[in-house]
Structures are given as C-alpha cells and as structure tokens.
Amino acid sequence: MLMKRESRKRTTITALAAVMLAVAGAFAGDTGESFLKLGIGARAAGMGESHTAGANDLTAMYWNPANLVLTGKYEFGASHAVLFQDAGWSFAGFSKKLEDGGAIGFGGYYLDYGDLAGRSEHREDTGKFKAYDSALSFTYSVPKDDLFSYGFTVRGFYSKIETESAYSFNADVGVRQGLKSLPLSFGLTVRNIGPNVKYLDESDPQPLTMAIGGWYDEKKWDLTSDLKYRPNDGQFQFAVGGEYWLVEQMAMRIGFNTKDTQVEQALGKTGIGSLENLVGLSAGVGLRIGEVDVDYAFRPEGELGNSQEFMIKVRL
Numbered sequence: 001m002l003m004k005r006e007s008r009k010r011t012t013i014t015a016l017a018a019v020m021l022a023v024a025g026a027f028a029g030d031t032g033e034s035f036l037k038l039g040i041g042a043r044a045a046g047m048g049e050s051h052t053a054g055a056n057d058l059t060a061m062y063w064n065p066a067n068l069v070l071t072g073k074y075e076f077g078a079s080h081a082v083l084f085q086d087a088g089w090s091f092a093g094f095s096k097k098l099e100d101g102g103a104i105g106f107g108g109y110y111l112d113y114g115d116l117a118g119r120s121e122h123r124e125d126t127g128k129f130k131a132y133d134s135a136l137s138f139t140y141s142v143p144k145d146d147l148f149s150y151g152f153t154v155r156g157f158y159s160k161i162e163t164e165s166a167y168s169f170n171a172d173v174g175v176r177q178g179l180k181s182l183p184l185s186f187g188l189t190v191r192n193i194g195p196n197v198k199y200l201d202e203s204d205p206q207p208l209t210m211a212i213g214g215w216y217d218e219k220k221w222d223l224t225s226d227l228k229y230r231p232n233d234g235q236f237q238f239a240v241g242g243e244y245w246l247v248e249q250m251a252m253r254i255g256f257n258t259k260d261t262q263v264e265q266a267l268g269k270t271g272i273g274s275l276e277n278l279v280g281l282s283a284g285v286g287l288r289i290g291e292v293d294v295d296y297a298f299r300p301e302g303e304l305g306n307s308q309e310f311m312i313k314v315r316l
Helices: 002-010 016-023 044-045 065-070 258-266
Strands: 074-082 088-097 103-112 115-121 125-129 132-145 148-161 166-178 185-195 198-199 203-204 208-217 222-232 235-247 250-257 281-289 292-300 305-314
Touching: 044 235, 044 250, 044 281, 044 292, 044 305, 065 103, 065 132, 065 148, 065 166, 065 185, 166 198, 235 258, 250 258
Parallel strands: none
Antiparallel strands: 074 088, 074 305, 088 103, 103 132, 115 125, 132 148, 148 166, 166 185, 185 208, 198 203, 208 222, 222 235, 235 250, 250 281, 281 292, 292 305
8 A cells, every 4th residue: 555655645655665565575566455465373474374275273364264164162362473664563353163163253453564754755854654554354154064164254444644544345255175085175265355445546456366275284294385366466476384293282384485585576686595585484383382372483584674473372
C-alpha cells in the first residue's frame, strides 16, 4: 500500500522503500495492501513459509482454512515479528473444534511501521509520522472425512498513513486432501479474493494469491513444500521446509523461500558468502512444555538486516 502511493502524499517517505521491500515479502508489484502477503507464525517462518498443506494449528486460518480441522479442542496463540526500520508484525487469535469435527477461528493482525521520516517536495524535513495496517478475520473449516476438508476465511482490513486511510474486505478458500497409504497430504488455497482497494484517488487490486503445497509427516520429522502464484503481481514463489523433533519437547526447523531472494535482487544484491547474504534461508526452534508451544524463527535479509519472530500457543 505505502510504497505505491508515496509520490501522491504531501510528504515523501524516505525509509519506506526498504521497509516495504522486506515487509511485502518482495517488491511492490502492481497491487496495494502489501501487508496481506505477510505470513503468520514462527513455525511457518522457520520452515520457509511452506505451510499451505503443513499448517496444523490455529495459524491455518491464514495459510489454508481447510487445515483448521487439525487443531485441538481449543487453541489460543499470539505472535510478534521484529522486522526492519522499527516495523513490527503481530497476530493474536483462537480456534475452537466443533462437535461435528469442524472448526472455527478468529484472528487479529497489526502491522506497525514505526516512526517514519517525512520530506517535502523540496526534500525538507517535515517531521515524523505514523503508518499502520490492521485486519480481523473469521475462519470456518469442515471435514468431509478423515482425509478431506475444506474451509474459508473472511477478512476486513483497515490501513492508515498519517491522516489518510483505506478499508476493504476479502476472502480465502482452501481444501486439504490426505492419502491413506502414506503420511502425505496436499493443500490448495486461493487467498485475498476481493475488490480493488481505493486509496486517495488511486484504485489497486489486492494481492490475489494461489498456492498449492505438500506435507509429508512422519511425526518425528516432516517436510513441506509450496508453490505460490500472484497473478496481479505476476510473481511466482517456491518454498520448502523441514522440521525434526530432537526430543518430545524440542524441534529444529529450516527452510528456504525464493521470496526473499527476489527482494535482494530488487535491491541489486546477490550472492552467498556471509550471514547477511544468506537471503532466502530461515531457521527456527520449537519448545513444547505440556500444552504450551513456544516457537522462534530467524531469517537473514541481506542489507536490510535480519528478521525474527516469536510465537506462543496454548492447547486446551
């Protein structure tokens, strides 16, 4: 949202270009409301965000609503990602299993861009200002049997830059299919189905996303993969991830996502040779203490710095 419209405001946003390259997950593209591309959950972040089939907790309300049937009777969770230039991405939500085996979930999302520096058309300092994006969602998931389920998420969102604002809505739909003969399942989802969003005097399409993924779950270890296509942006992304439980209380995770390498290429930087250049890779750890999960993920982002995400989940 912000990067596309900075020239239309009376101030220009000097630090925002780098922030949005990182926050949007790659480049501005041709769509508005780039924050809708951001994923949720430190487990997913540590596994390269390859969670279209592999989401098995309340974060399924974002990755694939059909997977929400895999959650427990009640789940509560909250996450916070430390991004760049003081930007922070937060999520809180809960899910409930229904008597018929289905599930419902509610989520809240908030992206704070921190204090941004304004400049006049003559490059004069106009002081600091605030910008943020927020959203609320409802998810409903229905199982046909033990191997197949489907679901949807509806979402309303609101964005604000200083005194200007925009709001709209969208929906996600998804399906999940497991196999009898193997611990393998597949997911398919279409996210951000909604009308164009008008901001100031410009109207832009939402970041429509089509994703297909696989999840091989051997309990002690699992592998995930995703292929995403954003037709309104003309973008393809591929992601893979892995998780291994060292003991019942501790898991290690690793992943790769081409999204972050595209960000680096947009900045004119490529190569692997030091930590700051391990762009596209991610790693994480998960701790399980009774019914509580604590997850952490780390991602090098090249010259933009590093991002970190924390999440806590409680199952009842």
